[in-house]
Amino acid sequence: MIEKQNPITILCYLFFVIFITMFSTNPIMLGISFVSGILLYCILCGVKKTLVRLGYFIIFVAIIAIINPIFSRQGMTQLFWIGEFVVTLEALLNGVAIGVIFGSVIIWFGVLNVLLCSDKIIYIFGKFTPKIGTILSIALGLFPKYIVQYRKIDNNLKGLGLYDGASFLSKVKLKMHTLSTLITWSVEGAVLLSDNMSARGYDLKGKRVYGKYTFGVADGILLIVSLALGISILVFMGLGSGSFYYYPTFKQIVWDSSVWIYFATLVFMNILVVINLWEGAKWQFLKSKI
Amino acid sequence: MKKKFWFVLAIILCVMILAVGMSACSDNLGAKVGEVTIAIDCKTILQNRDKAEAGLIDNKLIPSDGIILKESIVDIFEKDNVLTVLKRICKQNKIHIDADSSYVKAINHIYEMSVGESSGWLYFVDGLQPNVGANQYKLKGGEKIVFAYTCVVGDLK
Incomplete structure (x- = not known):
């Protein structure tokens, strides 16, 4: 079903997910985003690819967690001294959090890369900016080719x-x-490609793009849900719900009204996971048993 | 070849760590010259509590009277300047300080820019604000040093 979903809906949804991940500092929100991203990636690409990605993720987080205390002396819990410089628990864990933000965003972009292949990108951008759509689709298509050629x-x-x-x-x-x-x-390939494309009329005025995607009821529901939930989560985050600080020492996480923002994030980030699992279950149920 | 490379890298790292450690240990200050008084206060924050970061208030880092260190007498030595005196007195009284070789970022976990955008630490000698950095002001003895936190430009006059 996700393959048949209108690309604009998916782009809108993933845009909000990535935005929320980028602006949250709360460890619970980051954990939710990271776990949901990994779950969706695992469903789409399989366990093996996910494990490779997780390996890179851990290396990345470790590097930032080591770098942050070198530049930051903030924090009340002192771990040890190197000469004159103190290394604090707060700086270390703030580094981990920054690493998780970057890593989660990269994982969500991986999901975006899987869900939006080049003809979907041309479909999204082709209507109002055909040039950008073409360039994006070519650029995204080139990376795998380069890796193979390398x-x-x-x-x-x-x-x-x-x-x-x-x-x-x-x-x-x-x-x-x-x-x-x-x-x-x-x-050399780029010169050939551009010659080919102009021979096929890509630089003509008034060129239109063919797209097989329709905007159905399911798309409408997903678009409305992602817009409503995404905007409300961002607004409540802006108002200070689920806010968190690392310095001078960690904020105590209290289970008050901010529980709702965690719950909303959990629901929002797992919509595609739930849809996928539901489709799988339906397929198992409807399979002919003759 | 690979082994050699890692071996050289490890040696360089060891030397760097040792150099940092040695430079921290060698603080030969010379003979005693005299005494100065030093005080640290953040009274301006008391009027600007609404601007202060949540972390400062939740952890009760702002004293109720605004005085972090009462006026106290310190011995000064030949190579002393205002910054080294501040660092020493903070170490003695176990007050947190975050300062590099020239600039004071924080005292008692109160960082620059954490109570409004133009907030930060200033220092005064005998009631006047010197035109040089704290690491360049040499002390003769008998001066009165005050480190004060400013929230808005000009609120310490």
């Missing part, structure tokens, strides 16, 4: 035996050589 060139070099017994420095030089070959290849 591996091909690298394997060629390996096949020539240049890597055998090479020192660290010359290996780095070979990688640079691979990169430069890739760039030359891509520039």
